[in-house]
Structures are given as C-alpha cells and as structure tokens.
Amino acid sequence: MTSKSLITINAALVLLALLLMLSGLGGGWGGAIAGFVFVVGGTFLASVSSQSADKVLGVLLKAPQAFDNAEQRRYRRRTLDSFLPVAEWARRGNARAAERLARQINDDFLRRGVMLVLDRTPEREMMRTLQWRIGNERENDQQEIRVIRAMVGYAPALGMLGTLLGLVQMLFGLGDKGINEIGVAMGFAMLTTVYGLIGANLLLKPLAAKMEQQSRARISWMYAQLEAVLMLRERSHPVHIQEALETYLDGSRDYPLPNLQDMAPRIRRLIQRTKAA
Template identity: 35%
Template structure:
C-alpha cells in the first residue's frame, strides 16, 4: 500500500536553532557590552575582511562553482525526506515486472521525480545488464559527491581566508596608528587602533559562525545523500536481478533500519 506523500523538503531544526543562537550572541555583543553597538560597526574593516575573502574566493574557484553558493545556502536549511515514497515505487515496479507488464512499469518510472531513481528504473526496464546499471549509477553518485564536495570546500576555504584578511586589517590599522604617533593626533590614533581590532573580530565571526558551520552542514548533507543513493542503487539492483516486490520491500526496509542504527547508534 502506498504511503501518504510528504513534503519533499523539511526544515532542519538544528540549523534554525543555530541561526537564532548566533543572532542572540551577536545582539549580546553589540548591545550587552559597555562599548555600545556603534563601536563594532566599521565599514572599512568590513570591506577589508569580507571584500578580501570574496576576492580570494573568486581567484581560487571557477565561476560554475561560485554560482552554486545560493543553492548551497538554501540546502543547509533543508533535507530530503526518508525513502518511503521511493521504496513504494520500487515495489510497484517490481510487481509490474513480475507480471510482465512493461507498459505499466514504464508509466510508473516516468512519473518518478527523483532523477537517479528514474534513470535506474528505465535501465532495468530496458534490460540493461546489472554490471552496466551499477557502473552508470555509481558514476552518477561519484559526480554528485565531487560537485557537493566542491561546494563545501568553497566555504571551508572562505573560513580560512576570513581570519587572514582580519589580520591584514589589523596590520593596516597599526600602520595608520603608528603613522600618527609622531603628530600626537589622539583621534587618528584611536581610529587606527579600532580598525586594527575590529577587523580581527570580523574575521573570527565570519569564519567560525558563518563559513565553517555552512561547510560542515554541507558535508553532512552530502554523506546523507550518498547513503540514500546507495540504498536506492541496491534496490534497483534487486529489480535487475528479477527479485519480487516482497523481497524488494523487505530488503529496502532492512537497509533503512541499518542506516538509522549506524547514524543514531
């Protein structure tokens, strides 16, 4: 029996909670300290740190990789649902193939939204050998891993750049401060010292509260997607071997139980 359909995307509570805690921490720093919120705002420092980090990212990565930033930011708040719907489809196709109802199997395959599963089902229906099915779908998984690893690496690299440009801003501020020591301009000296310190703050915050957490979340998402695609690959392989719907259903349920046990202990 087909399970009720669920939304294809769900909010990850941990990310939402993390954003709220981060906002609370920033608010405490800005308004809970004696210095006041205005003391932590310096456009010049922000330009040095954020502008330098973005410039270094453009120099380090290809345009196609940089274009995926928006998609990556969207992805950290969402995850794909469990494989319940896909297991139903595998069972239905297995039943159609067992009854030699190829048109029905093709109709089910064409209605699948998951491109990985749709391709695998079509290969099985076309009677492609299981070796070729495994080879092609494994290649698809590998390409996905390479693409998503590059997205995570982009944010990890930016997390390394941000503190470095914070240090650059510190040096710039110190140079400006030292240049004013001989003239005794206390106001200019204070501005140089503020620039030196604020850029370091900006670099640390951007690296450890924005870029690095995004990279970690993307890496976790990729690991989860690989595990699910491998489970689908096993289910498609069972179809290619001519296994019946009952065995396909039980095998997939077993795979999902083992996956949950490995993840949650």
C-alpha cells in the same frame, strides 16, 4: 547578474571599506562596517581567485540546505513511495505501465537506474553507468566542500590583514590626526580579526562539517537506491524492496548510512557474473 559583474561589485565594496577606514569617516560604526565588508568581501574575492564565481556563489546559495535534514528525509520517503508501484508492475511483467510510472520518480539517479532495467540494458553497462554517477556525485560534493574549507583559511587571513592595515593607519595618524580617525583605525584593526575568527570558526567550519555529513548521507542513499535497482532487476517482490529501504529510512536519524558491508558482496557477485558472461 554575471560573474564578472559580481566580482567587480565585490571588489568595489572592499575598496570602499578601505577608503572608509583610511579617511576615518563614519565614527565607530564606520570602522565596524568597513571591517565587516573588508573581511567578507575579501574572503569572497580570494575564493573566486581559485574557483569560478558561479561555483562559489552556487555553494553559498546551497548552504542552507545542509541544515535541513527533515526535508531530506521527506524527499527520500517520497522517492520510496514513487518507486514501489514501478516495482510491482515490473514484477508482473507490465513494462509499459512500469515505464510510465518510472517517469514520475522524483529522484534522477533512481529514475535512471529503473529506466536502464526496463530497457533491458546489459548488467555490466548498467553497473558502470550507475557507479559512474555515484562517483561523479561524490566528486562534486567534495569540490563544494573544498570551496568552504578554503574560505575557512581565507577569513582569518583577511582579518589579520585588516588588523595590520588598521594598525599602520593608526600609527601614521598619531602625530597630526584627531582621536576620531585614530579610533576608526583601531576599531577597524580589532574588528577585522574578530570577524575573521567568527566567520571561520562559528560559520564556515560548522558548514563544512555539515556539508560533509550530508554528502556521506547522500552517497549512502544512492548506494541504497542501487540495491533497490538490483532487486528490481531480479524481480524481487515490492514488499522485500520496501522492507530493505524502510530499514534504511527508519534507522536514519540525522545522517543515515546503509549497511554497505552487506551490500558489497552482492555487488561483487553481480560484477563477477557479468565479467564471466
């Protein structure tokens, strides 16, 4: 389904919800369903007005991953297990075996860093490439978080808009319409506010906070991998590399963060040495 088709279907559902409310069809359930479709569909339409539909849909599809911390820890453990044999062969000077195993590393960032080391890429170029990847990943994460934070504002606004529309429809129907139509309009008015507040405060805000925490953990893991790549370039013993990353992994509970203060002087010395060269 294309983005244009998705937007068209969503707009049609919002219009259908309004027509259902205005016509008074469906009784109490009609107002409840119409209010839900109006708030959810309207929030999505407001989001795609500032971002592409593919971007918004991609963020929503990735949302469940923000709550799967156990899978993230297993992924990082597999990354470490696939990296250590590469470090062992590289230390022994067998670049061919190390390169063959490096292609099996599941993490793209670490695999790229290892290949730069094995290809004897100059230190300055290697650091520039990896730092750019980290910055790009951080920016992508922030863009996704901004989408959710924008939806936090849209949902209550659509709820209040639905409330106003429902109240206006109810007032218009006081003179010549039955109690059923007035009840649907009142239900629509009240429930849209409830849906907007619940969606913003119980769903979208916690999701944005969770995505922020996951982003910090992911960027921190990339810095830990950068440290591992630097140790690989210096041909450090795999045991030392394992100890460094094991400390990171074992100390990670919900949202692990490496000791960047210890890492920063090392990176600065490396950059200064490359500039001097």
